[in-house]
Amino acid sequence: MLKKIFKWILIFVLAVHLVAFIVLFIGGAFSNSEDKAKRKEEVRIALNQKREQEEAHRAEMKRQNEIEEKFKDYGKVDFINNKAFVEIGYYKSPMNHRAFTVYTESISKEDLITYARKKQYTEGTQTVVHFFNDEEHVPINTKVTDYNIGMWLKSDEMDPLRPYMIGSYQKRLKGDEYWWEGSIGTYSDISDKAFDKLVKKIN
Numbered sequence: 001m002l003k004k005i006f007k008w009i010l011i012f013v014l015a016v017h018l019v020a021f022i023v024l025f026i027g028g029a030f031s032n033s034e035d036k037a038k039r040k041e042e043v044r045i046a047l048n049q050k051r052e053q054e055e056a057h058r059a060e061m062k063r064q065n066e067i068e069e070k071f072k073d074y075g076k077v078d079f080i081n082n083k084a085f086v087e088i089g090y091y092k093s094p095m096n097h098r099a100f101t102v103y104t105e106s107i108s109k110e111d112l113i114t115y116a117r118k119k120q121y122t123e124g125t126q127t128v129v130h131f132f133n134d135e136e137h138v139p140i141n142t143k144v145t146d147y148n149i150g151m152w153l154k155s156d157e158m159d160p161l162r163p164y165m166i167g168s169y170q171k172r173l174k175g176d177e178y179w180w181e182g183s184i185g186t187y188s189d190i191s192d193k194a195f196d197k198l199v200k201k202i203n
Contacts, residue, residue, distance in 0.1 A: 071135075075100075078118070080111045088132075089140040091150035099128040099151045103135045104166070109179065113202060116169035117177075128152070128185075129169040137164040153186045162186065170199070177202040 060082055067084050068077045075087025083106035091099040100119055106112060116129040128151055132138040139161055144150035153161075162183035170178040170185070178199045185199070 078115060080106065080115055081108070083108070083111060085115045086135070088138040089142045091141040091144055093147055093150065096122045096125045097147070097151055098125070099130065099141060101130045101132065101138050101141055101153070103132050103138045107133070107166070109167070112166065113169055113179070121171050123175070124173055126173060127171045131166040131168070132161070132164045133166055134164040137161045158183070158186050
């Protein structure tokens with residue numbers, strides 16, 4: 001009788017273990033299947049993101065090449081944070097003072113200053129970079145001989161262009177840097193004292 005009871009107990013224990021094993025096996029297989037599906041989806045998303053980034057990069061390179069081709073007869077074309085900077089005019093006085101007129105897509109003052117700092121500067125002189133946001137409304141000061149017009153665009157011809165002017169960067173004789181907002185630096189009827197109040201020194 002005891003042998004019979006022991007036999008049934010043994011069978012029950014084995015059955016319990018077998019059921020537990022089957023449950024664990026099926027659960028593990030299901031879990032592995034879920035993990036594989038999750039990893040597969042993550043790989044798919046990563047590949048799509050990479051493909052989109054590559055397509056965006058190719059499109060941006062194509063756009064930049066088109067801009068360079070469009071302005072090849074002007075000055076050098078630069079790009080900062082994928083925004084174009086096109087040198088349209090360049091004035092240099094007999095004393096090596098320089099002024100550049102530039103069309104740009106950027107509205108970031110930080111990027112404008114970064115670009116302007118790349119322009120040639122001779123110690124003891126000044127360099128000015130005038131920025132405009134419309135390629136059709138940028139004065140060309142390349143052949144100008146008058147200092148005030150070449151450096152500061154102080155002429156009646158500037159009147160219709162002022163709405164398109166972003167501002168001017170100035171590096172002075174001792175290397176101090178200043179920012180002129182909008183077109184204030186181009187007015188000939190503002191006194192030097194008034195200019196000093198309007199201009200802001202760059203830290």
